Amino acid sequence: MAPKRGLCPTIPSVSGPSPGTLVHHGPKYGIWTNVHPVLLFTLYPIVYKTSENQGIPMVKKTIVVVGSGNAAISAGIAALEAGAKVLMLEKAGPDLAGGNTKYTAGAMRFAYETPEELLPLLSNPKDPRIPNTDFGHYTQEKFKADLLCFNDDETLTPEQHALVSESCDAVRWLAGHGVTYDPIYNRQSFEKDGRYVFWGGLTLAAKNEGVGLFEMELAAFQRLGGQIRYRAGVTGLLTRGDRVTGVQVADESISADAVVLACGGFEAGKALREERIGPDWSVAKVRGTPHNTGDGLLMAEALGAMRYGRSGGCHATPVDLHMKDFGNLDLPPGERKNYRKICYFLGVMLNAEGKRFVDEGFDFRNYTYARFGRAVLEQPGHFAWQVFDAKVLDLLYGEYHFEDAHYVEADSLEELVPKLAGADTSSAAATLQEFNAAVDDCTPFDPTTRDGKSTHGLEPDKTNWAQKLDTPPFRAYPVTCGITFTYGGLKVDERGAVLKATGAPIAGLFGCGELVGGVFFGGYPGGSGLTSGTVFGRRAGRGASG
Numbered sequence: 001m002a003p004k005r006g007l008c009p010t011i012p013s014v015s016g017p018s019p020g021t022l023v024h025h026g027p028k029y030g031i032w033t034n035v036h037p038v039l040l041f042t043l044y045p046i047v048y049k050t051s052e053n054q055g056i057p058m059v060k061k062t063i064v065v066v067g068s069g070n071a072a073i074s075a076g077i078a079a080l081e082a083g084a085k086v087l088m089l090e091k092a093g094p095d096l097a098g099g100n101t102k103y104t105a106g107a108m109r110f111a112y113e114t115p116e117e118l119l120p121l122l123s124n125p126k127d128p129r130i131p132n133t134d135f136g137h138y139t140q141e142k143f144k145a146d147l148l149c150f151n152d153d154e155t156l157t158p159e160q161h162a163l164v165s166e167s168c169d170a171v172r173w174l175a176g177h178g179v180t181y182d183p184i185y186n187r188q189s190f191e192k193d194g195r196y197v198f199w200g201g202l203t204l205a206a207k208n209e210g211v212g213l214f215e216m217e218l219a220a221f222q223r224l225g226g227q228i229r230y231r232a233g234v235t236g237l238l239t240r241g242d243r244v245t246g247v248q249v250a251d252e253s254i255s256a257d258a259v260v261l262a263c264g265g266f267e268a269g270k271a272l273r274e275e276r277i278g279p280d281w282s283v284a285k286v287r288g289t290p291h292n293t294g295d296g297l298l299m300a301e302a303l304g305a306m307r308y309g310r311s312g313g314c315h316a317t318p319v320d321l322h323m324k325d326f327g328n329l330d331l332p333p334g335e336r337k338n339y340r341k342i343c344y345f346l347g348v349m350l351n352a353e354g355k356r357f358v359d360e361g362f363d364f365r366n367y368t369y370a371r372f373g374r375a376v377l378e379q380p381g382h383f384a385w386q387v388f389d390a391k392v393l394d395l396l397y398g399e400y401h402f403e404d405a406h407y408v409e410a411d412s413l414e415e416l417v418p419k420l421a422g423a424d425t426s427s428a429a430a431t432l433q434e435f436n437a438a439v440d441d442c443t444p445f446d447p448t449t450r451d452g453k454s455t456h457g458l459e460p461d462k463t464n465w466a467q468k469l470d471t472p473p474f475r476a477y478p479v480t481c482g483i484t485f486t487y488g489g490l491k492v493d494e495r496g497a498v499l500k501a502t503g504a505p506i507a508g509l510f511g512c513g514e515l516v517g518g519v520f521f522g523g524y525p526g527g528s529g530l531t532s533g534t535v536f537g538r539r540a541g542r543g544a545s546g
């Protein structure tokens with residue numbers, strides 16, 4: 001929808017309060033009659049006296065935050081901490097409020113030097129597994145190196161430096177607001193010599209995953225006095241001169257001192273996907289909310305905001321071919337991630353021509369899963385089959401054992417291949433035979449490390465975790481591409497202010513979360529999206545209220 005622009009009324013002027021009292025100034029302008037009654041109470045300025053200001057009238061800033069995911073709530077909490085009044089406007093109803101955040105596993109990547117730093121963050125520090133766990137460490141240098149792997153030879157951007165250097169502090173800051181975390185034993189550790197060994201630098205997730213994170217954050221936001229309105233999709237930005245002075249929600253104008261856009265990327269906007277990522281992307285499934293249709297980007301761009309980052313870049317993973325077009329809204333949010341299918345590193349992937357098309361064992365799946373959705377989309381027919389044998393069935397993540405997972409099974413590869421609907425069966429049979437013949441039998445299989453157990457002479461080779469497919473039953477799962485979120489977005493400064501192409505900030509406009517560009521390019525180390533939302537959300541909340 002084309003963003004609306006227009007003039008908004010001046011926020012009513014205020015007079016000084018009597019000492020020590022709160023004074024609410026009612027609306028003076030006709031436009032306020034359009035404002036929701038809750039807002040009449042909420043948004044007009046409050047004048048108050050503190051011991052610091054010695055009786056000099058202070059006006060609380062009013063901040064509107066657009067969206068209610070992790071980035072939005074982080075911005076809201078930061079703005080409340082800074083003394084502002086905050087209203088969050090959410091397009092969805094209460095069920096889908098929280099956006100993609102509520103679809104997540106709640107995993108948050110952050111740098112830490114020692115395992116002891118994790119203990120104060122845990123929901124249950126007395127978990128009996130903890131003394132038997134090797135959490136390792138994940139330094140800022142390692143986090144930077146992980147990001148660099150996806151930068152296609154470009155150096156780290158200022159946004160990436162900020163993500164890394166503020167990551168630990170952001171997670172601790174949320175903990176200070178009552179967010180607790182659990183070690184991700186089931187997906188990020190393997191048992192080795194009787195100990196739980198974590199791998200890949202991603203160690204903790206919010207208690208009760210994305211839904212838990214949203215609920216803990218929202219509770220903190222509301223405890224601090226923040227307000228949220230549902231079914232209040234922002235359709236335009238109000239401006240006076242060069243300044244953003246509020247937002248439009250359908251035919252209602254809402255004034256604010258600053259607006260924080262935290263309303264996601266454009267992954268759910270089919271037309272924008274086709275325009276900015278490529279024509280084939282119209283067929284991608286959307287793993288999360290249907291509401292992230294790029295509204296914030298379009299509204300900001302209409303005011304001259306600079307497009308920044310990799311416009312055609314996105315996080316996309318292999319997902320069940322038969323999942324619905326959006327994250328399954330009929331499931332409890334905690335189960336919605338089960339359509340993802342990212343254990344390809346334990347087997348092989350075949351396309352419609354019966355050929356392999358990626359090195360399934362290129363790296364830990366944390367570093368490949370966000371790219372392999374695109375690889376699947378680029379195959380003929382936009383689908384693939386993931387093939388496993390019984391040796392790894394116990395290692396497959398829960399999503400493969402999910403009640404709604406689609407797969408075919410057989411007691412031999414010969415019987416399995418004809419069941420691979422849509423694939424060239426004779427070519428698939430040949431590919432599997434060649435794969436088995438190319439596996440290095442001498443190197444032991446070890447999923448806790450890049451084990452170097454490789455094939456030799458294939459194009460492409462599988463360079464880690466290559467085991468022969470030789471133990472029945474054999475299983476194959478049909479997958480397609482599921483887009484998770486988009487990488488291209490807006491350029492913001494250190495305060496989170498949205499910048500124009502000239503480098504000048506758009507007064508009164510801030511941004512955070514998925515719609516900030518320059519954070520991810522060719523790929524994504526798993527668990528960085530939520531951390532990015534909190535890092536840039538905190539900056540934007542503080543910036544907007546400063």
Ligand SMILES: Cc1cc2nc3c(=O)[nH]c(=O)nc-3n(C[C@H](O)[C@H](O)[C@H](O)COP(=O)(O)OP(=O)(O)OC[C@H]3O[C@@H](n4cnc5c(N)ncnc54)[C@H](O)[C@@H]3O)c2cc1C
Pocket residue numbers: 066067068069070071072089090091092096097098099100101102103104105106107108109232233234235262263264265287288289291292293295296327336337484485512513514515526527528529530531533
């Ligand atoms: C299935 C899945 C699993 C994931 N797992 C992880 C994980 O474990 N760890 C991780 O770090 N990341 C994960 N991600 C990525 C993560 O979800 C995002 O990086 C993060 O949630 C983005 O936060 P956000 O606040 O920017 O956007 P969102 O959480 O999507 O919030 C945006 C909000 O804006 C609202 N909105 C949109 N338009 C408007 C409008 N016009 N007016 C008002 N409101 C509007 C939307 O309804 C939504 O509520 C996952 C994503 C998906 C889909």
